[in-house]
Amino acid sequence: AQSVTQLDSHVSVSEGTPVLLRCNYSSSYSPSLFWYVQHPNKGLQLLLKYTSAATLVKGINGFEAEFKKSETSFHLTKPSAHMSDAAEYFCVVISNAGKSTFGDGTTLTVKP
Amino acid sequence: KAGVTQTPRYLIKTRGQQVTLSCSPISGHRSVSWYQQTPGQGLQFLFEYFSETQRNKGNFPGRFSGRQFSNSRSEMNVSTLELGDSALYLCASSLEGFTGELFFGEGSRLTVL
Numbered sequence: 001a002q003s004v005t006q007l008d009s010h011v012s013v014s015e016g017t018p019v020l021l022r023c024n025y026s027s028s029y030s031p032s033l034f035w036y037v038q039h040p041n042k043g044l045q046l047l048l049k050y051t052s053a054a055t056l057v058k059g060i061n062g063f064e065a066e067f068k069k070s071e072t073s074f075h076l077t078k079p080s081a082h083m084s085d086a087a088e089y090f091c092v093v094i095s096n097a098g099k100s101t102f103g104d105g106t107t108l109t110v111k112p
Numbered sequence: 113k114a115g116v117t118q119t120p121r122y123l124i125k126t127r128g129q130q131v132t133l134s135c136s137p138i139s140g141h142r143s144v145s146w147y148q149q150t151p152g153q154g155l156q157f158l159f160e161y162f163s164e165t166q167r168n169k170g171n172f173p174g175r176f177s178g179r180q181f182s183n184s185r186s187e188m189n190v191s192t193l194e195l196g197d198s199a200l201y202l203c204a205s206s207l208e209g210f211t212g213e214l215f216f217g218e219g220s221r222l223t224v225l
Contacts, residue, residue, distance in 0.1 A: 034213075043116070043202055043216030090155065092214075099168050100145065100214070102155040 002027040004093050006103035014111045019063075019078040021106045023091030026072060033074045034092040035065055038105075044090065050074060061085070086110045114138065116217035118203050124223045130191040133220045137184050137205030143167075144186040145214065146178060149200040158201075161186055190222075198224045 007022040025033065032051045036044040048059025055067045065076045074091060091103040117136040125131050137144050145168075146158040157170040161180035178188040184205070190197055200221050204214035 036214075036216075041218075043218045044204075044214070045216070046213050049213060097168070098143075098160060098162075100157050100160075102147075102157070104154045 002031060002093050002095055002099070002101050004091050004101050004103040006089075006091050006106050008106050009104065010107045010109065012109040012111060013081045015083055016080050019076070019081045019085065019108065021076040021089050021091075021108065023074045023076065023103060024072055025074060025091070025093050027093055027095065029096055031096075032094045033065075033067060034094065035059065035063070035074075035076050036090045036092060038088045038090065040087075047076070047089075081108075081110045083110050083112065116203060116205050116215050118201075118217035118220050120220060121218065122221045122223075124225060125193050126225050127193055127195060129193050130189060131193060131222060132187055132189045133201055133203075133222075135186045135188075135203030135205075135217060137186070137203075138207075138215055141205035141207050141215070142184055143206040143212070144180055144184065145204045145206070146186070146188050147202040147204065148172075149202055149219070150198070155202070158188065193224045195224050198222060 003026045005024045034049045035047040038044045047063050048057045050057050050067045058064045063078045088105045088107050090105050094100045119134045143162045145160040149155045159178050160168040164180045175191045180186045200219040202219045204216045206212040
């Protein structure tokens with residue numbers, strides 16, 4: 001069985017400050033890990049993915065995530081938040097059998 | 113390249129009715145997945161189709177069904193609608209199926225009265 005835990009349901013930062021969205025996973029095998037972003041009334045868009053290559057993954061819009069197997073974590077970071085980053089973020093695990101499991105989501109608020 | 117297209121975008125049904133939602137994947141994508149998104153349950157996986165075969169299934173009752181056609185377009189059907197079926201239904205297509213990037217449509221928002 002696999003599971004995903006997003007440790008914060010809401011994160012609020014000021015514009016220009018760093019962003020940290022935390023994700024822990026549980027999987028019986030080497031999973032593929034993804035971060036997706038969803039803006040209001042929109043579908044999800046891929047930010048970045050880890051598929052057993054480099055442990056530090058760079059994505060779009062300045063986001064990056066580090067895969068830490070020993071901690072079973074895949075936290076998402078960005079050095080400087082922008083107002084347009086306000087959205088809901090999902091951490092996703094996909095097994096080698098193709099089954100996807102989504103975290104409950106983290107709502108990011110960016111204050112001016 | 114056109115993205116994933118879901119129709120209809122919005123619909124209202126009453127309890128006991130049935131509904132069919134359609135998803136056209138990105139050209140060349142053979143895998144289509146369906147998800148239900150609600151404020152209380154979050155995003156939940158319904159099923160995944162690849163080359164007209166259901167390859168994975170989530171934990172939903174038999175009222176939820178789907179199919180995929182030879183052109184990779186997919187439909188999902190919900191019979192005997194319940195109030196709790198009100199949700200945003202998202203479709204995603206993938207080139208690779210397993211471990212590939214999912215490309216999402218904007219969803220079909222179903223309201224059951």
